[in-house]
Amino acid sequence: MNLTNSINNFNEAKQVIVGGVNSPVRAFGAVSGTPRFIKRGEGAYIYDEDDNKYIDFVQSWGPLIFGHCHKDIESHILRALKNGTSFGAPTELETALAKEIIAVYENIDKVRLVNSGTEATMSAIRLARGFSGKDDIIKFEGCYHGHSDSLLVSAGSGCATFGSPSSLGVPHDLSRHTLVARYNDIDSVRSCFEESANKGSGVGCVIIEPIAGNMGLVPADKEFLYSLRKLCNEFGAVLIFDEVMSGFRASLKGALGFYDVLPDMVTFGKVIGAGLPLAAFGGRDEIMNLLSPLGGVYQAGTLSGNPLAVSAGLCALLTLKQNPKIYSHLEFLAKRLLEGFKAASQQANIPIQTNVCGSMFGFFFCSHEVRNFEDAKRADNLLFAKFHEKMLAKGVYLACSQFETGFICTPMTEKDIDSAINAANESLCEIAQGI
Ligand SMILES: Cc1ncc(COP(=O)(O)O)c(C=O)c1O
Numbered sequence: 001m002n003l004t005n006s007i008n009n010f011n012e013a014k015q016v017i018v019g020g021v022n023s024p025v026r027a028f029g030a031v032s033g034t035p036r037f038i039k040r041g042e043g044a045y046i047y048d049e050d051d052n053k054y055i056d057f058v059q060s061w062g063p064l065i066f067g068h069c070h071k072d073i074e075s076h077i078l079r080a081l082k083n084g085t086s087f088g089a090p091t092e093l094e095t096a097l098a099k100e101i102i103a104v105y106e107n108i109d110k111v112r113l114v115n116s117g118t119e120a121t122m123s124a125i126r127l128a129r130g131f132s133g134k135d136d137i138i139k140f141e142g143c144y145h146g147h148s149d150s151l152l153v154s155a156g157s158g159c160a161t162f163g164s165p166s167s168l169g170v171p172h173d174l175s176r177h178t179l180v181a182r183y184n185d186i187d188s189v190r191s192c193f194e195e196s197a198n199k200g201s202g203v204g205c206v207i208i209e210p211i212a213g214n215m216g217l218v219p220a221d222k223e224f225l226y227s228l229r230k231l232c233n234e235f236g237a238v239l240i241f242d243e244v245m246s247g248f249r250a251s252l253k254g255a256l257g258f259y260d261v262l263p264d265m266v267t268f269g270k271v272i273g274a275g276l277p278l279a280a281f282g283g284r285d286e287i288m289n290l291l292s293p294l295g296g297v298y299q300a301g302t303l304s305g306n307p308l309a310v311s312a313g314l315c316a317l318l319t320l321k322q323n324p325k326i327y328s329h330l331e332f333l334a335k336r337l338l339e340g341f342k343a344a345s346q347q348a349n350i351p352i353q354t355n356v357c358g359s360m361f362g363f364f365f366c367s368h369e370v371r372n373f374e375d376a377k378r379a380d381n382l383l384f385a386k387f388h389e390k391m392l393a394k395g396v397y398l399a400c401s402q403f404e405t406g407f408i409c410t411p412m413t414e415k416d417i418d419s420a421i422n423a424a425n426e427s428l429c430e431i432a433q434g435i
Contacts, residue, residue, distance in 0.1 A: 001393050005049035009037040025061075030401040031385040033392060041068025043411035046397060054397035055416050059407040061399075062213075062245050063270040065330075065359060066316065067409035073274050073315045080311035086303055093314060094305040100317045101272065101280060104253055107262040111282035112291060113305040117244035117269035118146025120279040121207065123299045124267050125150060128205035128238035130297035131287045136196040138206040138237070139163075140183045142215030142373025142403075145207055145242050145267075153178040162195070177201070183212060183372040184220060186227040193235045205238040206231075210255035210263075211246040213405035215376040217355040217362025225261045232264075238287065244269035244279060245405065250358040251327050252320055258357065274316035276309035330359035330408045333417050337361060337408070340421030348428035350383065359408040376403060383431065390427035396420045 013020035021027045021035065028035045036048040044067050046056045059067070066073060080093070098111045114120050125137055125148075137150060145151045153163035153175045163180040165172060179192035189206070196203045210225060212218040232239040241263035243254040248271040251257025265287060269279035282288065292298045320326060338354040338361055345352035351367035364370050364379035365387070384402040391398050396419075399406055 001052055002050045003034055003036075003048075003052075006037045007034050009049055010034050013037075025401065025404070028400050030381065030403075031388045033389050035400075036392075036397070043067045043069070044409055044413075044416055052395070054392070054395050055412070055420055056397045057406040057408070057420070058397055058399050059409050060275055061270070062249060062360075062405070062407050063273060063275045064409055065249060065271050065326075065407075066274070066319070067411040070274075072319060073312050076311040076315040077276070077308050080307045083307065085308060086306055088302060091305065091307055091310070093307055093310045097272070097310050097314045097317070098280075100314065100321070101268065101282060104248075104317075104321070105256065105266060105282065107264070107284065108266060108282035109285040110288040111268075111280045112288070112299065113278065113280045113310070114299075114301055115277045115279060115303055115306070115309075116146065117242075117267065117279045118148055119301070120244060120267040120269055120281045121145040121151065121240075121242055122148035124240050124265050124281040124283075125205060125207060126299065127281070127283075127287060127291055127297045128240060128265060130290050130295070132202075132204040132236060132238055134202035134204035134237070135177050136179060136201045136203045137177060138179045138181055138189060138192045138196075138203055140181050140208055140212070140373075142183055142218070142376060143207075143209045143212055143242070144214035145209075145244075149174050150178055151207075153180060155180040179203070182374070183208075183215075183218065184224045185372065186224055186231070189228060189231055193231060193237070197235070203235055203237045205240055205265075207240040207242055209242045209245065210259060210261075211250050211357050211360065213245040213360060213362070215373045215403050216364055216370065216379070217357060217360055217405045218370055218372070218376065219258070219355060219357055221371070222259055222261075225259050229261045229263075238265060238283075239263040240265045240267065242267045246357070246360065248272060248317065248320060249407070250360055252324055257327075271316060271320075272313045273309050274312040276306070276312045277303075278306070278309035278313050326410060327358050330410065331356060333412055333414070334359060334361045334406075334408045336414065337417045337420060338363065340417070341424050344421065344425040344428045347425065348432035350428055350432060353379075361406045361408070362404075364402060386431050387424075387427055390430060391420075391423055394423035394426065396423045 247254040265283035
């Protein structure tokens with residue numbers, strides 16, 4: 001595969017953009033080879049600057065449930081563009097989008113639109129703290145909620161549940177308000193609540209990806225989410241479901257399509273912007289009405305509710321609502337893909353674990369079940385790196401880390417899935433033979 005242009009583009013970018021990329025995961029740090037510089041996308045495919053074609057299972061990390069250059073979304077964006085790119089004043093479109101989100105999520109009375117998932121979770125946490133009057137928060141190891149200071153925290157050493165900064169520049173004073181629990185382990189959550197209560201501050205909110213997609217794909221156990229809801233009620237903490245990835249992706253109702261547990265607040269991103277910068281957070285009136293200008297919790301944004309992004313998102317949500325069968329079809333394709341990966345692994349005598357949640361899929365090269373981040377870290381990353389490189393060379397674009405989720409989009413066909421399975425067969429066979 002000729003990669004001359006991508007290699008040259010990357011070298012040039014490194015001169016002027018830190019690490020050559022505007023978001024670290026794009027740098028291919030966890031795998032080998034060079035990041036592909038993408039020239040264009042069309043439906044299920046992307047084309048790099050050397051005109052190599054790939055089936056795209058990344059889909060911009062989730063937003064593109066309709067694939068690249070979907071005609072209706074394009075025309076909605078173009079129509080909005082003709083009226084102006086931004087006004088910094090309210091538009092009817094924003095109300096229409098808010099209504100669509102609220103109509104699907106029964107526990108949400110109001111939303112606020114923002115520009116990124118990071119903003120959505122950061123603002124939701126501030127609001128939850130303002131509502132509960134308590135400073136501590138609980139997050140889960142392996143869940144990612146964007147890059148705000150309170151959330152760039154990982155588990156402390158030993159038995160400590162209070163976290164330590166996972167990035168330079170995050171003050172220890174702040175990270176000590178973030179407690180880190182183990183995913184799918186309710187006892188670890190109770191310990192966090194109790195430790196916080198003992199230290200006096202108390203837990204204002206718990207934030208969780210109910211379908212975790214940032215340690216690979218690891219769905220929460222039903223019983224665990226149910227118990228988490230009960231613990232939040234017991235300790236008076238706001239429960240936030242971070243559905244930036246899973247919202248309108250795993251099912252029309254996101255996690256609510258799989259679990260009978262209602263959070264107090266939900267954060268959205270990705271699909272609701274259909275590839276443009278848009279995210280949101282929402283909740284019950286009693287919480288949301290504390291937000292500025294009605295209440296004392298401040299949050300704002302020059303480009304929030306941008307008309308191009310809102311038009312794209314509105315088109316996506318309306319199309320999804322009008323065609324609910326999309327989800328079962330995408331899940332059928334995801335299951336077919338993962339069954340194929342499983343069979344290929346068995347053939348090559350390489351252990352694999354797979355998960356599918358609607359149009360989201362994940363796999364780990366390991367023989368043990370993966371229920372939390374510790375389990376995920378014990379999967380074979382070296383093997384994944386080899387697999388990733390071989391799949392790329394065969395025209396299959398997978399996320400460049402085992403701790404990411406893959407996505408199916410509507411233009412994908414069974415033929416696309418089968419050619420990805422063939423590529424997996426060949427790749428794993430080569431790996432087994434030491435090639
Ligand atoms: C669950 C979740 N929350 C929040 C974010 C942050 O969103 P953004 O990258 O738009 O800031 C992400 C990003 O991948 C995510 O997966």
